[in-house]
Amino acid sequence: xxxxxxxxxxxxxxxxxxxxxxxxxxxxxxxxxxxxxxxxxxxxxxxxxxxxxxxxxxxxxxxxxxxxxxxxxxxxxxxxxxxxxxxxxxxxxxxxxxxxxxxxxxxxxxxxxxxxxxxxxxxxxxxxxxxxxxxxxxxxxxxxxxxxxxxxxxxxxxxxxxxxxxxxxxxxxxxxxxxx
Amino acid sequence: xxxxxxxxxxxxxxxxxxxxxxxxxxxxxxxxxxxxxxxxxxxxxxxxxxxxxxxxxxxxxxxxxxxxxxxxxxxxxxxxxxxxxxxxxxxxxxxxxxxxxxxxxxxxxxxxxxxxxxxxxxxxxxxxxxxxxxxxxxxxxxxxxxxxxxxxxxxxxxxxxxxxxxxxxxxxxxxxxxxxxxxxxxxxxxxxxxxxxxxxxxxxxxxxxxxxxxxxxxxxxxxxxxxxxxxxxxxxxxxxxxxxxxxxxxxxxxxxxxxxxxxxxxxxxxxxxxxxxxxxxxxxxxxxxxxxxxxxxxxxxxxxxxxxxxxxx
Numbered sequence: 356x357x358x359x360x361x362x363x364x365x366x367x368x369x370x371x372x373x374x375x376x377x378x379x380x381x382x383x384x385x386x387x388x389x390x391x392x393x394x395x396x397x398x399x400x401x402x403x404x405x406x407x408x409x410x411x412x413x414x415x416x417x418x419x420x421x422x423x424x425x426x427x428x429x430x431x432x433x434x435x436x437x438x439x440x441x442x443x444x445x446x447x448x449x450x451x452x453x454x455x456x457x458x459x460x461x462x463x464x465x466x467x468x469x470x471x472x473x474x475x476x477x478x479x480x481x482x483x484x485x486x487x488x489x490x491x492x493x494x495x496x497x498x499x500x501x502x503x504x505x506x507x508x509x510x511x512x513x514x515x516x517x518x519x520x521x522x523x524x525x526x527x528x529x530x531x532x533x534x535x
Numbered sequence: 536x537x538x539x540x541x542x543x544x545x546x547x548x549x550x551x552x553x554x555x556x557x558x559x560x561x562x563x564x565x566x567x568x569x570x571x572x573x574x575x576x577x578x579x580x581x582x583x584x585x586x587x588x589x590x591x592x593x594x595x596x597x598x599x600x601x602x603x604x605x606x607x608x609x610x611x612x613x614x615x616x617x618x619x620x621x622x623x624x625x626x627x628x629x630x631x632x633x634x635x636x637x638x639x640x641x642x643x644x645x646x647x648x649x650x651x652x653x654x655x656x657x658x659x660x661x662x663x664x665x666x667x668x669x670x671x672x673x674x675x676x677x678x679x680x681x682x683x684x685x686x687x688x689x690x691x692x693x694x695x696x697x698x699x700x701x702x703x704x705x706x707x708x709x710x711x712x713x714x715x716x717x718x719x720x721x722x723x724x725x726x727x728x729x730x731x732x733x734x735x736x737x738x739x740x741x742x743x744x745x746x747x748x749x750x751x752x753x754x755x756x757x758x759x760x761x762x763x764x765x766x767x768x769x770x771x772x773x774x775x776x777x778x779x780x781x782x783x784x785x786x787x788x789x790x791x792x793x794x795x796x797x798x799x800x801x802x803x804x805x806x807x808x809x810x811x812x813x814x815x816x817x818x819x820x821x822x823x824x825x826x827x828x829x830x831x832x833x834x835x836x837x838x839x840x841x842x843x844x845x846x847x848x
Binding site for chain 2: 423425426427431432437438439440441442443472473475476477478
């Protein structure tokens, strides 16, 4: 197994600041915008961005929810591992809101496809955008692209991108892992 | 995590870890059924047959709602309007239905062990929705789930099951579930309605209702099942109510507030009075709502074990 650093702690921090600023450019006061972290790993990124927007950029009243896509996945009974659900928590109305999906890695696009179906059960958003820390280029199975990306990565089939967060994994870093 | 069994035939056959997995999954489905759109597409390619060889309203409705909220296709069958009357055997009936590509069978049957028997002879996943006086596993799961929801946990809680234990599949399944989850269980009711050797299940028989209520955290009041009583087990309904009916006066004489449950249908004024059944202490309607979530969890977890080789066909 070999492991290469794609982003270190400082670079993660820089990317987060840039993503926060790009969100502000498009959403101004976030009055009609809701952030939705995709379970399980998108939640850490979403929490970080919310804290950053509140503390560093003084934006008040940011609405953040979590969306679990387990029951909407297209690989039910197709993978050897049973699918385990996580908590969905959307304490706001998404009807006519601008929804920003937040996930750590965009790979095949299938999770986001599921999330697009799942969010409709909570209402009809005005529009939906996608923010992702890592965009794995050339590996999409579906016509889905991010609106905001931290870093674009070329990774081949058996390579994996792993995103670690201080609060969960002990460090902020992104690794490209191969031959696992 | 996945279930250790391929069918839900009774609580007796599953482990504590299975029950906990069902509860955790049910938590997610409980959130789903409180959404504006109460439906997820997980089981789009699954067909489920509800075979009811015995009458049922709420269990059947609850199963059907659970199946539909998982997007499964559902076919219903009741014995009253079927070829069973023409002399067809159970295996033939079920095999005929399965040849129409049904993946799962939810069955209620008057004979104890019908589900176990069927699971040995047909290829579909079987969920027992009540077999005679044997087991009613999903009812026990939703009862324990409701206790967990109200009191935080089932382990260490004191639960008394009051009424007709002898004819009750709900009682037997509840005893298995509560014991597996670590609760203390007593049974209460007329001696004639107690099975012999009930103590061998690890429960204590308490003949006095007031003593039982003073001891417990939760009282599960069962219905007097007149339709299953071939002889008189107690002198009159009135006498039963006097000795084993719960009313406001008895509850206010206790020095604590206990939780009251009832699997339904309620005989108002017999085992429980109306004011008590409609009070905040009673979680009877929570049980009904939880029933859908728990059944969704059971169906989802069993469906995820259906051979994926079938998917491509």
